[in-house]
Amino acid sequence: MAGRPDSGVVTRRRFAIGGIVQGVGFRPFVYRLARDLSLTGWVRNTTAGVELEVQGKDAALAAFERSLREETPPLAVIASLAAEEVAPCEETGFRILGSAGGASTIQVAPDSNLCSDCLRELFDPADRRYRYPFITCTNCGPRYSIITGIPYDRPKTTMAGFPMCPACLEEYHDPDNRRFHAQPVACPACGPQVRLQGSPHASASQPGQSGRGENAVGSAVELLENGLILAIKGIGGYHLAVNACDHSAVQRLRERKKRDEKPFAVMAADLAAAQRLALLNETERRLLTAPESPIVIARKTRDCPVSPLVAPNNGWLGLMLPYTPLHHLLMRGNFEALVMTSANVSDEPIAFEDDDALERLGGIADCFLVHDRPIHIRSDDSVIRVFQGSPLFYRRARGYAPRTVRLPFETPPLLGVGAELKNAICLSNGREAFLSQHIGDLQNSSTYDSFRRIIGHLAGLLEITPRAIACDQHPDYLSSLYATESGLPVTAVQHHHAHMAACMAENGLKGEAIGVVFDGTGYGSDGTIWGGEFLVGGYDGFRRAGHFRTVPLPGGDAAVREPWRMAAAYLHQIMGTDAFALDLPAIARQGELEKEMLAAMLEKGINSPPSSSCGRLFDAVAALLGLRHTVSYDGQAAIELEALAEAAEDDGVYPYRIGEAPSGSSAGAVIASGIELDFSPMFLKILSDLADTVPAAVIARRFHGTVAHAGTETCLRIAASTGLERIVLSGGVFQNRILSDLMYSGLVARGMQVYTHRLVPPNDGGIALGQVAIAGRRN
Ligand SMILES: [Zn+2]
Ligand SMILES: [Zn+2]
Ligand SMILES: [Zn+2]
Numbered sequence: 001m002a003g004r005p006d007s008g009v010v011t012r013r014r015f016a017i018g019g020i021v022q023g024v025g026f027r028p029f030v031y032r033l034a035r036d037l038s039l040t041g042w043v044r045n046t047t048a049g050v051e052l053e054v055q056g057k058d059a060a061l062a063a064f065e066r067s068l069r070e071e072t073p074p075l076a077v078i079a080s081l082a083a084e085e086v087a088p089c090e091e092t093g094f095r096i097l098g099s100a101g102g103a104s105t106i107q108v109a110p111d112s113n114l115c116s117d118c119l120r121e122l123f124d125p126a127d128r129r130y131r132y133p134f135i136t137c138t139n140c141g142p143r144y145s146i147i148t149g150i151p152y153d154r155p156k157t158t159m160a161g162f163p164m165c166p167a168c169l170e171e172y173h174d175p176d177n178r179r180f181h182a183q184p185v186a187c188p189a190c191g192p193q194v195r196l197q198g199s200p201h202a203s204a205s206q207p208g209q210s211g212r213g214e215n216a217v218g219s220a221v222e223l224l225e226n227g228l229i230l231a232i233k234g235i236g237g238y239h240l241a242v243n244a245c246d247h248s249a250v251q252r253l254r255e256r257k258k259r260d261e262k263p264f265a266v267m268a269a270d271l272a273a274a275q276r277l278a279l280l281n282e283t284e285r286r287l288l289t290a291p292e293s294p295i296v297i298a299r300k301t302r303d304c305p306v307s308p309l310v311a312p313n314n315g316w317l318g319l320m321l322p323y324t325p326l327h328h329l330l331m332r333g334n335f336e337a338l339v340m341t342s343a344n345v346s347d348e349p350i351a352f353e354d355d356d357a358l359e360r361l362g363g364i365a366d367c368f369l370v371h372d373r374p375i376h377i378r379s380d381d382s383v384i385r386v387f388q389g390s391p392l393f394y395r396r397a398r399g400y401a402p403r404t405v406r407l408p409f410e411t412p413p414l415l416g417v418g419a420e421l422k423n424a425i426c427l428s429n430g431r432e433a434f435l436s437q438h439i440g441d442l443q444n445s446s447t448y449d450s451f452r453r454i455i456g457h458l459a460g461l462l463e464i465t466p467r468a469i470a471c472d473q474h475p476d477y478l479s480s481l482y483a484t485e486s487g488l489p490v491t492a493v494q495h496h497h498a499h500m501a502a503c504m505a506e507n508g509l510k511g512e513a514i515g516v517v518f519d520g521t522g523y524g525s526d527g528t529i530w531g532g533e534f535l536v537g538g539y540d541g542f543r544r545a546g547h548f549r550t551v552p553l554p555g556g557d558a559a560v561r562e563p564w565r566m567a568a569a570y571l572h573q574i575m576g577t578d579a580f581a582l583d584l585p586a587i588a589r590q591g592e593l594e595k596e597m598l599a600a601m602l603e604k605g606i607n608s609p610p611s612s613s614c615g616r617l618f619d620a621v622a623a624l625l626g627l628r629h630t631v632s633y634d635g636q637a638a639i640e641l642e643a644l645a646e647a648a649e650d651d652g653v654y655p656y657r658i659g660e661a662p663s664g665s666s667a668g669a670v671i672a673s674g675i676e677l678d679f680s681p682m683f684l685k686i687l688s689d690l691a692d693t694v695p696a697a698v699i700a701r702r703f704h705g706t707v708a709h710a711g712t713e714t715c716l717r718i719a720a721s722t723g724l725e726r727i728v729l730s731g732g733v734f735q736n737r738i739l740s741d742l743m744y745s746g747l748v749a750r751g752m753q754v755y756t757h758r759l760v761p762p763n764d765g766g767i768a769l770g771q772v773a774i775a776g777r778r779n
Pocket of ligand 1: 114115116117118119136137138139140141
């Protein structure tokens with residue numbers, strides 16, 4: 001028992017708290033806590049977080065401190081808490097004071113789903129916010145997507161244009177109310193309104209629906225029930241929605257979105273409905289219902305009712321639950337699930353501004369459900385898969401950005417600008433690294449605009465003025481050009497070193513480790529394209545201890561879009577031009593002219609840059625199995641190969657060769673003179689398996705087993721020669737669950753300490769964190 005309950009001794013303590021503690025109801029929480037314990041003192045916001053003093057008897061103070069740590073409001077995250085004893089003074093009661101100035105290290109709260117209290121009110125006919133699509137309180141709702149500047153106050157949000165009515169104002173000023181100082185608070189009398197309008201491109205045969213408020217939502221539900229495509233304005237942008245079980249409606253959406261085969265995410269009304277679509281384990285259920293409400297990729301049920309066109313050739317389904325009041329209202333319609341896909345055309349970024357959305361989506365959506373609260377900064381849904389009981393990010397955006405990753409060391413103010421595809425940027429200051437939401441592929445000019453806007457916005461919000469910039473070594477990446485043109489000192493970081501450092505940083509590792517980076521593409525230190533890498537080092541530097549045997553990429557980027565070219569390149573490497581005479585679908589399907597052209601390229605080495613990419617190895621095998629001749633989105637061949645491998649149980653491993661890399665790589669070193677991992681023997685065995693009509697699923701499974709086995713074996717050799725036992729797994733290929741599982745368990749079984757990504761994506765979406773960590777040690 002701490003303290004002396006009846007002791008008359010009065011003490012006073014002062015707390016300084018950092019983290020996400022503003023805009024999340026922290027001050028009223030402290031106020032109520034102090035009042036209930038009969039403590040006196042005050043609390044106030046500072047630019048570093050929250051500061052407070054409490055005074056009273058020891059037992060009450062101890063109870064206060066315990067609750068302060070353990071009963072924080074749902075959206076608050078305490079990153080630091082410093083306490084000190086100060087001299088007691090004469091005072092009565094507890095007060096909430098105005099904000100204090102000073103240097104800022106404030107953290108911005110991410111957007112959050114609707115809380116259970118607001119959900120209850122939403123469907124309570126006696127509540128004055130009954131069926132109001134913007135109901136929210138201190139414990140829930142939009143934050144990051146509506147903040148236009150700091151300090152976080154109503155005028156610095158996109159709610160600025162909605163003056164509160166007397167009833168809302170009263171709640172806003174009452175410390176005992178759940179809406180005390182909740183900036184987005186509104187009601188039907190004073191807040192934003194929804195509106196349903198027809199597409200500007202609508203033909204006469206389409207319904208000219210319109211309406212406001214509750215009518216609009218009711219009509220929208222009817223349209224969805226009738227199989228129409230609706231563009232819906234959400235928290236961070238527009239979604240395209242359609243009844244997920246209506247096959248022809250989904251087909252129409254696919255056609256209108258144009259040659260896109262990417263899986264669509266779906267929204268189910270609640271957990272019970274979600275469980276009719278997918279088999280969910282405990283972690284998946286927890287993630288689905290968490291305040292961040294991401295899309296969770298889960299295995300389809302056997303009789304999953306959604307159209308097969310939602311996620312073609314895929315046993316998995318991206319699933320989410322309603323996270324805004326508007327979603328909850330829409331999900332009352334008569335359908336099992338809605339497709340809710342980011343509203344964009346092929347590679348463009350998600351639409352978020354109204355005029356732009358009407359223009360770009362007019363040819364896709366039949367109707368628009370819009371509202372008049374502006375979205376200040378674009379943010380997609382986050383996408384997660386569960387790995388080893390932890391979240392594995394495919395895309396980190398709404399709900400998570402801009403939450404910090406705590407670095408294992410201090411950095412000056414820095415900006416990491418990421419890579420080219422799946423771009424996200426990262427700002428750091430001290431030990432905090434703020435990774436932005438997923439921005440997208442910078443080759444698209446409107447994504448590049450978004451990239452610049454998010455850098456400016458986030459730097460302003462966090463009050464971080466970067467002293468240096470870290471970028472990829474690739475000289476042609478737009479992000480690298482941005483860095484060069486910034487005028488600030490630039491640290492160019494090797495792509496796979498950044499992957500490795502990102503994984504080390506989020507796991508709090510210092511010193512050296514072995515980095516296994518299995519990736520699609522990255523600019524190598526020797527000018528070739530890397531991607532199947534075994535690195536040794538830490539933030540300060542690295543050496544390439546091993547890599548996949550290089551193979552030419554015939555046609556460069558064309559080889560990425562056309563996996564059959566990779567199959568030909570591997571086979572050509574093994575058997576020369578004989579490869580083109582093989583009776584394989586991957587080869588035989590091609591016209592003579594195409595084959596001759598490819599053969600000439602490979603023979604003469606024209607436009608065929610050498611690459612050690614792991615992603616291309618997956619492409620080649622997918623093509624050999626007749627699975628994918630060409631791809632329509634990044635990683636498609638590997639995703640479908642994994643799906644195929646799911647269908648087989650086989651622990652066979654094909655032969656491979658571990659040799660020494662040809663001269664040119666770290667010569668002279670006793671340890672790790674450069675291992676070369678050669679999969680040629682595997683290709684020969686796959687050819688004979690194909691000839692023996694071994695099922696493609698079994699070959700796909702054996703292939704996964706082989707890469708994992710060879711990868712593990714290579715790690716063990718490097719561990720033996722270096723004495724390192726810590727292994728970090730990074731790179732886009734580790735989104736593959738089968739490969740990750742096999743590598744992880746294989747290495748752990750051999751006594752290695754294995755670290756994977758849990759906070760940031762293993763793909764290029766996590767790179768900026770690694771860049772900042774590396775630059776932090778050099779600046
Ligand atoms: Zn709420
Ligand atoms: Zn109101
Ligand atoms: Zn990469």
